[in-house]
Amino acid sequence: NAGVTQTPKFRILKIGQSMTLQCAQDMNHNYMYWYRQDPGMGLKLIYYSVGAGITDKGEVPNGYNVSRSTTEDFPLRLELAAPSQTSVYFCASSYSGQLSGNTIYFGEGSWLTVV
Amino acid sequence: GNSVTQMEGPVTLSEEAFLTINCTYTATGYPSLFWYVQYPGEGLQLLLKATKADDKGSNKGFEATYRKETTSFHLEKGSVQVSDSAVYFCALSEAPRGQNFVFGPGTRLSVLP
Numbered sequence: 001n002a003g004v005t006q007t008p009k010f011r012i013l014k015i016g017q018s019m020t021l022q023c024a025q026d027m028n029h030n031y032m033y034w035y036r037q038d039p040g041m042g043l044k045l046i047y048y049s050v051g052a053g054i055t056d057k058g059e060v061p062n063g064y065n066v067s068r069s070t071t072e073d074f075p076l077r078l079e080l081a082a083p084s085q086t087s088v089y090f091c092a093s094s095y096s097g098q099l100s101g102n103t104i105y106f107g108e109g110s111w112l113t114v115v
Numbered sequence: 116g117n118s119v120t121q122m123e124g125p126v127t128l129s130e131e132a133f134l135t136i137n138c139t140y141t142a143t144g145y146p147s148l149f150w151y152v153q154y155p156g157e158g159l160q161l162l163l164k165a166t167k168a169d170d171k172g173s174n175k176g177f178e179a180t181y182r183k184e185t186t187s188f189h190l191e192k193g194s195v196q197v198s199d200s201a202v203y204f205c206a207l208s209e210a211p212r213g214q215n216f217v218f219g220p221g222t223r224l225s226v227l228p
Contacts (some may be wrong), residue, residue: 042220106158
């Protein structure tokens with residue numbers, strides 16, 4: 001059971017570089033999310049998607065872009081990396097229909113350092 | 116909007132002590148409630164959940180009861196172990212808008228042998 005898979009697990013970027021964090025889920029979930037977690041802090045929602053072709057901004061979208069061309073994949077792109085983007089990034093997914101109690105499943109995280 | 120409030124940490128306990136981590140919520144409708152746990156260096160994992168009032172979620176000796184009258188979902192464990200040291204997040208979601216997951220700030224628990 002793969003669940004939510006993120007790559008890479010660790011990455012060091014120089015200021016101004018760009019990169020893409022990959023995320024894939026094999027649970028046929030319609031909703032996918034990107035969160036960041038700064039040291040000792042809670043989760044902040046960057047972007048989310050309710051289905052293929054649809055994305056929306058979360059709480060902290062500046063400096064990031066996403067796309068959702070398929071149900072399975074939800075990559076997060078960092079353009080012009082800045083030290084403030086040093087964080088741990090979590091991809092997550094959930095199934096949302098008319099039933100309550102939907103659970104959100106997380107990937108293992110991607111540790112990103114911008115120097 | 117919806118929100119989740121948790122007791123501030125860190126919480127430090129001795130092994131076999133009783134644990135309570137308080138969680139209260141504000142929601143416009145009838146949310147589902149969750150506790151997630153994050154062990155050092157790992158992602159968040161679902162610990163337990165409850166989908167309606169008076170439901171009790173339980174897992175690995177932890178339990179929490181959905182109290183609509185007090186809008187609370189306190190996490191309890193009768194006897195903690197060193198391996199329970201982690202950060203615990205209370206969360207809610209309101210169906211059918213699955214994107215409406217709201218997480219509390221997390222409570223760090225340290226259990227000493």
